[in-house]
Amino acid sequence: MDLRRLRYFVAVAEARSIGKAAERLRMAQPPLSVQIRKLEAEIGAPLFRRGTRGMDLTEAGQALLTRASEAMALAADGVEAARAVAAGKRGRLSVGYMFVLANAMLPRLIPELRRSVPGVDLEFAELSASTREARLLDRSVTVALCMPAINHPEIQVARIGSQPLMLAMPIRSPLARLAAVPMARLQGRPLIALPPPEQDPASSAVAALLRRHQVVMPVVSRVETVHSAMSLVLAGEGLAIVPACARLGAPRGIVFRPLRDAADSIDIAVCWRRDSQSALISRFLKCAEKAVARL
Amino acid sequence: MDLRRLRYFVAVAEARSIGKAAERLRMAQPPLSVQIRKLEAEIGAPLFRRGTRGMDLTEAGQALLTRASEAMALAADGVEAARAVAAGKRGRLSVGYMFVLANAMLPRLIPELRRSVPGVDLEFAELSASTREARLLDRSVTVALCMPAINHPEIQVARIGSQPLMLAMPIRSPLARLAAVPMARLQGRPLIALPPPEQDPASSAVAALLRRHQVVMPVVSRVETVHSAMSLVLAGEGLAIVPACARLGAPRGIVFRPLRDAADSIDIAVCWRRDSQSALISRFLKCAEKAVARL
DNA sequence: GCCAACCCATACGTTTTCGGTATGCCAATG
DNA sequence: CATTGGCATACCGAAAACGTATGGGTTGGC
Structure with missing residues (x-):
């Protein structure tokens, strides 16, 4: 499991669109589309319903979304905490x-x-x-x-x-x-x-x-x-x-x-x-x- | 932040040695050493103390370790939950x-x-x-x-x-x-x-x-x-x-x-x-x- | 009813990154 | 002083990701 994929996934889920999410992530749309499909392949199930007006989370996608956001937040917090400790701003x-x-x-x-x-x-x-x-x-x-x-x-x-x-x-x-x-x-x-x-x-x-x-x-x-x-x-x-x-x-x-x-x-x-x-x-x-x- | 790096980091922290961790991760020692140093560069501070008999977490590394393990568990759980929902084993x-x-x-x-x-x-x-x-x-x-x-x-x-x-x-x-x-x-x-x-x-x-x-x-x-x-x-x-x-x-x-x-x-x-x-x-x-x- | 716009998917070439092998360096040990 | 154990560095091949170009399907307007 790669955290970048989860990051992309969360962005697409929030933007409800690959194109919009790609813009926000400062990348082109096709590679993002590829990454989402790879994630779906890894999970073994579709995470989005592709409509003509964008993407919409499936129930499986919703289940992943909450955990993925938390995991990302935790990882970021871990990095932040490590930096703070190293800078002498936290710790013992x-x-x-x-x-x-x-x-x-x-x-x-x-x-x-x-x-x-x-x-x-x-x-x-x-x-x-x-x-x-x-x-x-x-x-x-x-x-x-x-x-x-x-x-x-x-x-x-x-x-x-x-x-x-x-x-x-x-x-x-x-x-x-x-x-x-x-x-x-x-x-x-x-x-x-x-x-x-x-x-x-x-x-x-x-x-x-x-x-x-x-x-x-x-x-x-x-x-x-x-x-x-x-x-x-x-x-x-x-x-x-x-x-x-x-x-x-x-x-x-x-x-x-x-x-x-x-x-x-x-x-x-x-x-x-x-x-x-x-x-x-x-x-x-x-x-x-x-x-x-x-x- | 890449989850693989965190995975490697946790492995090294647990094995208290790059070589041992590399063995457990089924990879060679040098690339793991590189990944750890990249992670340290990303954090901006050393996460391990290199001794002559292996590696030991610094205080910053300890701060990261707890969060990193939790983040990994959450990501894995997210994948698992999504699969379970897709398989009709969980959900509504x-x-x-x-x-x-x-x-x-x-x-x-x-x-x-x-x-x-x-x-x-x-x-x-x-x-x-x-x-x-x-x-x-x-x-x-x-x-x-x-x-x-x-x-x-x-x-x-x-x-x-x-x-x-x-x-x-x-x-x-x-x-x-x-x-x-x-x-x-x-x-x-x-x-x-x-x-x-x-x-x-x-x-x-x-x-x-x-x-x-x-x-x-x-x-x-x-x-x-x-x-x-x-x-x-x-x-x-x-x-x-x-x-x-x-x-x-x-x-x-x-x-x-x-x-x-x-x-x-x-x-x-x-x-x-x-x-x-x-x-x-x-x-x-x-x-x-x-x-x-x-x- | 056709054409334009929108959005996602696919294909392909390029670049980045990762992992493996070989090797060096340092310290501890006998 | 040589050997051992452990990490770091260098270099190369392989894999993955990104960007550009393009296709296909649907919607909405003229």
Whole structure:
């Protein structure tokens, strides 16, 4: 069964005439006549009654007409839907993000996305660094917001901003009186650390910072998330070195201070599989850049 | 948009491989590869991710797949439906019948039809002779049961039986004592007649019968239907000459007697437009013949 | 009552498209 | 490093579709 034949058939049925339909289809009358007869031969029964004043559907033709129109509409809709998905105008966008970025970015990002890709179903999942990577690779998330970027051959990265590292401490800490804390003052103080670099690359930035300034801070606790780290800081367990955006959503009683002499910062990046839906991702990228611009 | 391409696309999507799909489609791999790429070019976006171990649908491809399968199913269903209608296995059959035949034929005809054309919607309408003809011509009825047949160039006729003419009279009529009434005994008796031949051809058979036997019966009433005639006969208004099947459904108090020396009968015929659905009609014809066989 | 107009069907030559074979390219595998 | 598996490309022959020209049947007007 050929969809062109059905298209011709519907045109003839609507025009009630081969000649008129041929005109509308921008083709000559004889080939259309041939196609209709071929269709009738394929069906094995006449679809039209040939009168002297044009053509008229038989009952069999009527039965075919409704289905044929629907089939054509469905095929056209399928093409249209595929184009829309490819253009990033429809579909599903699943965003894996990390906890620290949630308060800072999502309130700006989500409305921006709804405006930019109104036909797309959005989905958000707070995921650990390793989970984000795994779920990007198996495509169960489309993009990930990472700090810092994921390093993997299949994964592409776009840096959309950066966050300076800041010292988080209880408000009653003596260091809290300083507007900026010199690196040397950290020597020997207890550190609340994130998982080691091989599990969470964010902590390697902190490690590098300390190493460069030859500062040693004993690790008194390792926690999974910045949120947990804040709790321990508040409890007086130690200090934490975290991206500035952790301030948003941090509990009262914790203050953040920049580190003097240390311009270290950590990249915020959007990560996605190289072979993913590029149009949708570039739209997401624009939104993410806007959301991060006024952090 | 070509349905073959969609067919190929669905095959490749299901096989997750061009080579496998080509095998299933009984064709070589390269042309299938070309067709898929043409489809992608038409859509304007890749529908598959080419991996080293086969093909995998992109999101756009998934959007197309569902619609494409449905469209194919609809097209196939359309062809199938058209064939079924043409074969008389589905569709609508509207039967125009006349009152006298209702009691005699419908109880046998309807079950016969339901058995013979189970997928067809049946419709029955009791119609006068002129209405039957008009509605056959405008196709609002498919077939008509007539007595006698309709005579019109566009209308085809099949004789399926005949009914002898009988004399209908009140049971207390003196003629009722005879097993068969000689034509001569009708001379001068009052006749309840149907509309004149130009309106109802049935009455021309009666007129011809009387003329041939040189019998004159004054027409005391003209009625539209045999049913009305029976009422007047019962009331003692006069006699009626009607097809034998009028006995069925006639009120008590009326008796029917054959006419001696007169083998006149009137044909029962099925009538339909020459260009109507032949398969359905020939099935109807078989059923009608069976229904009339044991009258 | 004949001629013109209309509409569909047929015939034939041309062009487009499709399918098959041969082959190349790339990546994964052993 | 060679082999295998899978898709892409190139080229050729075959089939299908389109256009032009034309025939045939019916309607409607002069």
